[in-house]
Structure formats: C-alpha cells, structure tokens
Amino acid sequence: MIKRLLFSFLSIFYISLSAQEDCVSAITVCGNSNINYTPSGVGNEYETLGGCLSSGEHHSVWYKFTIATSGTLTFNLTPTGPVDYDWAIYGPNTSCGNLGFPIRCNASGTLASTGMNMTNTNTSSAGGNTTPYCKYMDVVAGETYYLYIDNWSTTVYTFNLTWGGTATFVSPFSGSGIATNPFIAPGVAGPNPNSPRVISMCDSSVPFNFTTLSPGIINGNANFTISYFNDANDAATGSNPITSPISIIPGSVYYYNINYNSPSNPGSSLNACKQTGSFIFEASNLTASITASSMTLCPGGNVTLTSASTTGNTWSTGSTNPSIVITAPGTYTLVTTNGNCTSPPASVTITAASDPNVQITGSLVLCDTSTQLIATSTGTGNLYTWSNGATGNTISVAAPGTYTVNVTTPANCTYQKSVTVTQGVVPAVQNANLSICSDTPTATFNLTSAQNNISTTAGNL
Numbered sequence: 001m002i003k004r005l006l007f008s009f010l011s012i013f014y015i016s017l018s019a020q021e022d023c024v025s026a027i028t029v030c031g032n033s034n035i036n037y038t039p040s041g042v043g044n045e046y047e048t049l050g051g052c053l054s055s056g057e058h059h060s061v062w063y064k065f066t067i068a069t070s071g072t073l074t075f076n077l078t079p080t081g082p083v084d085y086d087w088a089i090y091g092p093n094t095s096c097g098n099l100g101f102p103i104r105c106n107a108s109g110t111l112a113s114t115g116m117n118m119t120n121t122n123t124s125s126a127g128g129n130t131t132p133y134c135k136y137m138d139v140v141a142g143e144t145y146y147l148y149i150d151n152w153s154t155t156v157y158t159f160n161l162t163w164g165g166t167a168t169f170v171s172p173f174s175g176s177g178i179a180t181n182p183f184i185a186p187g188v189a190g191p192n193p194n195s196p197r198v199i200s201m202c203d204s205s206v207p208f209n210f211t212t213l214s215p216g217i218i219n220g221n222a223n224f225t226i227s228y229f230n231d232a233n234d235a236a237t238g239s240n241p242i243t244s245p246i247s248i249i250p251g252s253v254y255y256y257n258i259n260y261n262s263p264s265n266p267g268s269s270l271n272a273c274k275q276t277g278s279f280i281f282e283a284s285n286l287t288a289s290i291t292a293s294s295m296t297l298c299p300g301g302n303v304t305l306t307s308a309s310t311t312g313n314t315w316s317t318g319s320t321n322p323s324i325v326i327t328a329p330g331t332y333t334l335v336t337t338n339g340n341c342t343s344p345p346a347s348v349t350i351t352a353a354s355d356p357n358v359q360i361t362g363s364l365v366l367c368d369t370s371t372q373l374i375a376t377s378t379g380t381g382n383l384y385t386w387s388n389g390a391t392g393n394t395i396s397v398a399a400p401g402t403y404t405v406n407v408t409t410p411a412n413c414t415y416q417k418s419v420t421v422t423q424g425v426v427p428a429v430q431n432a433n434l435s436i437c438s439d440t441p442t443a444t445f446n447l448t449s450a451q452n453n454i455s456t457t458a459g460n461l
Contacts, residue, residue: 003067004245010068011416016075016084018286021039021040021041021042021044021057021060021061021062021095022043022044022047022062022421023047023062023096023099023105023146023148024096025062026029026063026064026096026146027041027061027062027063027237028063028065028146028269028272028273029063029065029169030065030169030170030171030172030173030272030273030275031168031169031170031173031273031275032163032168032169032197033060033163033169033171033275033276034121034160034161034162034163034286035063035159035160035161035162036159036160036161036162036230036232037158037159037233038061038156038157038158038232038233039059039061039150039151039159040059040147040156040279041060042057042058042059043057043060044061045195047426048168049088049102049106049148050088050099050100050101051088051102051124051198051271052086052088052102052105052106052107052126053086053088053102053105053107053148053150054107054109054126054127055127055152057150058150058151058152059150059151059156060148060149060152061148061149062146062148062149063146063147063148063149064147064267065144065145065147065169066142066143066144066145066146066169066170067139067140067141067142067143067144067167067168067169067170068141068146068162068167068168068169068170068171069141069166069167069168070139070140070141070167070168071138071139071165071166071167072113072118072138072139072165072166073115073116073136073137073138073139073163073164073165073167074117074118074136074137074163074165075115075116075161075164075165076113076115076117076161076162077114077149077159077160077161078090078112078113078159078160078161078218078357079111079113079151079157079159080157080158080159080160080271081113081155081157081274082111082112082157082185083151083152083153083156083157083160084109084111084151084152084153084437085108085114085149085151085152085157086107086108086114086127086149086150086152086158086285087105087106087114087115087147087148087149087150088102088104088105088106088147089102089103089104089105089137089146089147089148089295090102090145090146090148090149090337091104091144091145091146091147092104092139092140092142092143092144092145093143093144094146099146099291099364103123103137103150103370104116104123104124104134104135104137105124105125105134105285106124106125106132106133106134107121107125107126107127107130107152108125108127108128108129108130108131108132109127109128109129109130110129110132111153111446112132113165114132115132115133115134115138115161116133116134116135116136116137116200116255117133117134117135117164118136118165118174119133119356120133120134120135121135122134122135123135127415129383131393136165137165139167144185147206149161158232158407159295166339168272169271169328169359170269170270171270172242172260172262172270172273173258173260173273173275177391178221178223178260178270179221179224180220180221180222181219181220181221182219183218183219183221183258183275184216184217184219185197185217185277185279185326186199186213186216186217186256186277186279187199187200187279187280188281193320195276195452196253196278196279196280197277197279197280198261198279198282198287199245199278199279199280199281199282199338199340199372200282200284200338200340200341201250201281201282201284201341202284202286202340202341202342202355204247204248204277204281204283205247205250205269205313206247207245207246208246208248208281209243209245209249210228210242210245210246210254210256210363211226211228212443213226213228213256214226215245217258217318218255220245223260223261223262223263224258224259224260224261225258225259225261226256226257226259226261227241227256227257227291228241228242228255228256228257229241229242229254229255229256229257230254230255231253231255232253232255232425234248234255234278235255235256235257235276238257238274242254246315246424248281248444249281250279250280250281250282250303251280251281251282252280252282252428253279253280254278254279254281255276255277255278255279255280255387256276256277256278257274257275257276258275258277258453260273260274260277269357276381284338284340286341286342286343287336287343287344287346288300288307288308288309288313288334288335288336288343288345288346289307289308289309289344289346290305290306290307290308290332290334290348291305291306291308292304292305292306292348292350293305293306294304294411294412295331295348295349295350295351295411296330296350296351296353296411296412296413297326297327297328297350297351297352297354298411298412298413298414299352299355299413299415300458301324301413302325302326302327302328303325303350303456304323304324304325304326305323305324305326305334305348306322306323306324307322307323307334307336309322309336310322312336312337312338313334313335313336314334314335314336314337315332315333315334316324316331316332316333316334316349317332327431329352330349330350331347331348331349331350332347332349332350333345333347334346334347353409353411353413354378354379354409355415355416356377356378356379356382356407356409356415357379358375358376358377358405358407358415358417359376359417360373360374360375360376360403360415360417360419361373361374361375361376362397364419364420364421364422364423365422365423365424366397366398366399366400366421366422366423366424367424370395370396370397370398370459371396371397371421372395372397373394373395373397373403373419373421374393374394375393375394375405375407375417376393377407377415379409379410381409381410382407382409382410383408384405384407385408386403386404386405386406386407387402387403387404387405387406387408387418388403399421400422400423401418401420401421401422402418402420402421402447403418403419403420403421403427404416404417404418405418413424427440428435446448
C-alpha cells in the first residue's frame with residue numbers, strides 16, 4: 001500500500017487554488033493524499049470526455065497528479081450516500097486541450113464504491129449494471145495524469161477517495177527534503193482515526209484568532225504558511241479563507257491548508273500542493289478535583305492526595321505529579337490544564353488528629369486474685385485492642401507483666417498506653433494463742449511482740 005503522510009484526518013488532501021470543475025483548473029494532488037469533496041456543477045466548460053463517459057458532465061471535479069516513484073496505482077472512491085459516481089483517467093503527459101481517450105474509464109451504475117484495484121482486469125466499464133472497478137495502472141516517475149470524477153445522480157453526496165498501490169506522488173511535505181520537521185496537527189486525536197482533531201476552547205464567546213495555531217502546525221519548516229476555512233470545499237479551492245478572529249461554534253468542523261511556496265522557483269508545480277487537515281472546537285469546563293486518602297493526619301503518618309487528572313497538574317507544593325504524599329497538616333491546592341485551558345483552583349484541608357489522651361487505671365499489683373485494668377480515652381467511637389489480644393476497654397490480668405492498649409480513633413489513628421503489673425507477696429498467717437497474767441479484770445496485750453507467732457512473712461503488720 002502507498003505510504004500515508006503525517007496526518008490522518010477526516011479530510012486529508014492536497015489542492016490547488018482555483019475552481020475545480022474544469023480540466024484547466026484541476027486540483028493538484030500531492031503525496032497520495034486522501035480526498036474528501038462534494039462536487040457541484042460542470043464548471044465554465046461543458047467538456048467532451050470520451051470513452052465510457054458519453055453521457056457528459058453532471059456534478060464534476062478534476063484532479064491532476066504527477067508520479068514521484070514508479071509502481072502500481074489503485075484508488076477507492078466511496079460516496080457518503082446512494083449515488084452513482086463515474087470517473088476517467090487521462091494520460092500520461094497529456095494536456096487539457098488534447099486529453100485523448102481515457103486509459104481507465106468507469107461508468108457503472110452502482111450506487112456504491114468504485115475505483116481501481118489489483119484484481120480486476122477490465123480497463124473500462126460501460127454504463128448500466130457493470131463492474132464498478134477497473135484494473136490498476138502501472139505508472140512511471142515523472143508522468144502526469146488527469147482524474148475526472150462525476151456525480152452522475154441528481155442528488156449530490158460527498159465522496160471520500162483513498163489511494164493505494166506502490167507508486168507515490170510528488171510532494172513538498174514528506175520525504176522530499178523540503179519539510180525538515182514533521183508537521184504537528186493542532187489539538188488531540190478524535191474518537192476515530194479519521195475524526196477531526198479536537199481543540200479545547202475555554203470561552204467560545206471570545207473571537208478566536210486561528211493564526212495562533214500556525215506556528216505549532218508548521219513546526220519550524222521554512223517556506224510554509226497556513227490558511228483556515230469554514231468548509232471542505234473552500235479548503236479544496238482556497239476560497240473564502242478565514243483572515244480575522246471569529247466567534248467559533250463548538251462541534252463545527254474547520255479546515256486548514258499547509259501551503260508551500262518555493263522561494264527559488266515561483267512557477268514550481270510543488271507550489272500547488274497543499275496539505276489539509278480538519279479540527280473541531282470543544283467547549284471545555286475544566287475543573288480540578290482532589291481525592292484524599294484521609295482528611296486527618298495521624299501522628300507520624302501521611303496522607304495521599306490524588307488529582308482526577310493524570311496530566312496537567314500543578315500542586316501548591318510545586319509537584320506536577322498526579323498524586324502527592326503530605327506529612328504536615330494544612331490546606332493544599334491544585335490546578336489542572338489541558339494545554340489550552342486552566343481550571344480554577346481546587347483545595348483540600350488536612351487537619352492534625354486530636355490526641356485522645358489514653359489512660360489505664362486499676363491495681364498494678366497482683367495478690368492472690370486477678371486485677372482489672374481499665375483503659376479510657378476522649379472522643380467517641382474509639383476501638384481498644386490489648387497486647388494480650390483482648391478487645392474492649394477492660395481486661396482482667398492474672399499474671400504480672402507489661403500490658404499495652406492500642407486505641408484506634410474513627411480517623412484511623414492509633415495511640416498507645418502501657419502499664420506494668422507486678423506480683424505482690426501474699427503473707428503466710430497462722431492462729432496464735434496469746435496469754436498473760438493479770439491481777440485486774442482487764443489486760444493489755446502487745447500484739448507486735450506476738451507478730452512472729454501470727455505470720456512467718458517478714459514485714460507484715
């Protein structure tokens with residue numbers, strides 16, 4: 001297949017400046033570019049076409065192309081509606097005043113696609129129910145041909161024509177050494193490969209200056225200029241260019257031509273070559289949006305802030321990443337841009353978590369029974385988990401050791417408190433008989449002196 005050029009648009013083709021219905025003003029096709037056109041009328045002359053096209057002109061257009069690389073040549077012409085397109089090719093190296101007999105001619109009445117392919121062997125198809133395709137052509141570098149296309153039906157529909165085969169056409173745009181840099185289409189790709197490019201428009205009420213797109217499209221290539229148009233036919237003929245800022249209509253298709261002008265050879269046929277692309281404006285309501293992993297910053301922790309956009313981000317921290325990790329409380333802002341529009345700032349405030357003041361109460365000395373430890377904290381909805389696996393704010397402790405409670409707040413922050421429980425000494429006691437001689441009805445006993453008889457555990461009172 002023939003190599004496609006730099007852009008793939010809804011309408012990609014190369015054109016000359018003047019009206020296209022007559023052979024003498026044929027549109028110059030360069031670089032095997034795709035063609036999108038809606039013919040109207042027969043031009044200034046009702047031309048004799050010869051061959052299978054004996055019925056004459058109806059709604060016609062002429063194209064002229066010169067071969068740069070020898071090889072095979074095919075094309076496929078598809079109407080956008082149920083109409084009959086006829087066509088003929090003249091050449092090589094003929095003139096409009098002496099076209100001669102067409103070397104390929106097709107007047108099939110098929111209301112669908114037509115053209116040349118690598119499988120058909122016929123070089124002509126007469127009118128009526130005949131084959132809509134003809135045999136391919138073998139072409140040689142330097143040869144020039146004319147292609148005539150006619151919408152035979154009363155109703156006119158746009159046609160799309162794509163070239164095929166191994167031959168190439170002359171072009172100043174690709175592989176010629178004239179354009180040293182790739183041309184860059186404006187905007188971003190549309191939903192389909194052949195859709196117009198999409199340019200975001202921040203405020204469609206402000207007249208748009210189309211020339212602001214030109215430097216980016218030309219991309220530093222010398223001797224190229226850009227013209228802008230409201231419709232495909234104006235782009236094809238170079239008529240009615242947009243020369244001043246206008247109020248654009250979102251969703252409407254606009255067109256541009258890349259024009260080559262040879263500084264050393266004003267009469268060069270390459271000056272008739274134009275590369276055309278299409279684009280639409282899309283109203284942009286660009287907004288920034290932040291998602292926070294938490295609205296509360298825990299002690300020693302962090303919070304991740306994430307933009308809804310993967311590109312075009314600028315955070316108040318200076319980061320341009322889609323996400324940032326913050327370790328300090330405060331207000332963080334974000335703006336996003338798509339290259340044309342910048343959103344209003346979005347902000348989020350991250351607060352420091354409040355310390356719930358965890359405390360543990362209860363006896364920290366074990367005797368001969370268990371002791372209870374009770375954890376308390378400020379706030380509601382706190383969850384308690386102890387180091388021994390218990391949950392809830394109260395545990396019963398039967399063994400000495402260090403006990404820790406983790407308190408998790410509704411903000412998912414965790415705080416700790418620990419206490420150490422020790423084992424107390426349980427005294428050994430026994431019954432003791434105390435006696436004293438007294439000569440009065442009452443007596444005084446010194447129990448301290450009898451302590452060793454009551455308990456053998458030192459230090460007990």
